[in-house]
Amino acid sequence: MTATKLHLVPIAALALALAACGEKDAAIPDGQVVATVDGKDVTIHEVNAEIGLIRAPADTPRKFLEQVALARVIERKMLAAEARGKELDNRPQFLLSKVRAEEGLLVQALQADIQGQVPQTTREAAQKYIEENPQVFAERRIFAIDQIQFLRPDNLERLPLADAKTMGEVERILVDNEIEYRRAPQQVDTLTINPKLTTEILKITNSPNPEPFMFIDQPQGAIGPVVFINNVIDSKLQPFIGERAITYAQNVLQQQNVQKRLSSELEKWKESYKPKIVYAEGYGEPDQSLLEAPATEKAPAAVTPSPAPEAQKINPDDALGAIVN
DSSP, rough: OOOOOOOOOOHHHHHHHHHHHHHHOOOOOTTTTTEEEETEEHHHHHHHHTTTTTOOOSSSOOHHHHHHHHHHHHHHHHHHHHHTTTTHHHHHHHHHHHHHHHHHHHHHHHHHHHHHSSSOOOOOHHHHHHOOOOTTTOOOOOEEEEEEEOOTTTTGGGGGGGOOHHHHHHHHHHTTTTTOOOEEEEEETSSSOOOOHHHHHHHTTTSOOOEEEEEEEETOSSOEEEEEEEEEEEEEEEOOSSSHHHHHHHHHHHHHHHHHHHHHHHHHHHHHHGOOOOOTTTTOOOOOGGGEEEETSOOOOOOOOSSOOEEEEHHHHHHHTOOOO
8 A cells, every 4th residue: 555645735825726616616695695505595584584483592692593594594495406306396285285385474474464554552451451350460360270181072961070079070980981081280370361261260169169160172282172170279369460461461452453353354355255256066165054963963062262261160061162262
């Protein structure tokens, strides 16, 4: 084996050589262009948009965030180019997803446009809201709750839950019917739930013989409606007042006003587009009668998901429709 002698090239000469090579192959990006990928520009605007999607500690150096964001954009463009090279962008499923994504982004832009037209909630309106909802603010409570959760079974209305007086009896019913459940302590803050639910909980807990109460909801990420059976084991007063309360109330009212405006605009657009919509034979608007089961096979009542359902004593026939929109 013969050894090859390595010659050291002066750094200055090497830099000049690389610079010359770069001038020949591609121009160094400048201005708003911070990089190129196979000749396609990556702009500072793309990098800044990507930074907004990065979850990082507040003290993370800005330069590092830029580098991470740029790396992500470059990688995405690189992989997208490879996919196009394989003509994956011509597949029907991709084209459908592309249309759906574009329409979704346009809807978001429309919502943001409408949101910007809603006047800001005044301080006076917030103070009035605080006065009208003392259970959320001055009389705010933190409830310690013993809670049982389980996916709503098809036979819920036939379970003898209305006869259960304790959480232990509820558990026995679920075990006897081979229904999987989870029991764990929870905290409920009246600041963050529907005031109607607070009123119902207080009614139940202040009654001579308080019993477990039930509501049904479909939390984000759940595969179906979830039944919540609860028993309040403790309650403490924790007022929420002052400037923080006013700011909070303004935000709540602003969200409500935006939602009302969006709903109003949606109804108007639906009406205006009705003459422009033509259905093929066998298709049309949702027909609620299709959800009705034959008289000999009664279906469970439909449940409308809500972030703040109304409480009920355990009575499946009543509780199935107890969700407050």
